[in-house]
Amino acid sequence: MEEVIYKAKKFTLVRKARVVGGRTVWGEYLIHPGAVAVLALRGGRIVMVRQFRSAIGEWTLEIPAGTLEGGEDPESAAVREMIEETGYKPLRLVPLLEFYPTPGVSNELIRIYFTDKLEYVGVSGRDLGEVDMSVVEVAPEEALEMIKRGEVKDSKTIIALLTARLRGLI
Known part of the structure; x- marks a missing residue:
């Protein structure tokens, strides 16, 4: 029922x-329809976004991500989100992992992809709440240190970075 x-x-x-x-x-x-995120490397640096999250009332540093729209293919959504948030189009996407961030309260499944092949096509299609978002590129070691210092608190970003490190991608 x-x-x-x-x-x-x-x-x-x-x-x-x-x-x-x-x-x-x-x-x-x-x-939840599910979400995607992309751990993208450009010139050996991780492409991240700094954005305000109203639910917690704070600015966060995260990998680009977003919600699937109406039956959208996850890889297509990952490309769309990368362009909307960073202006970079992934030229290839490799599945990194998928996980349920809060299985006690939601069926949301987040699929995370990895790419190190990007083409700049310009930012387009950002939501109104994302107009003050900025792109930040961080060295992998610095991103991992930011996790240690508690500066990166976003679960999908932490999971993606630690998984990529364990697999030797960063």
């Missing part, structure tokens, strides 16, 4: 039931 509580632009809040030990247990969950 499932009932829609609220439908937003990027997610739907549902109330879902399941039977546990012979009893019906209800919970609220976010149904």
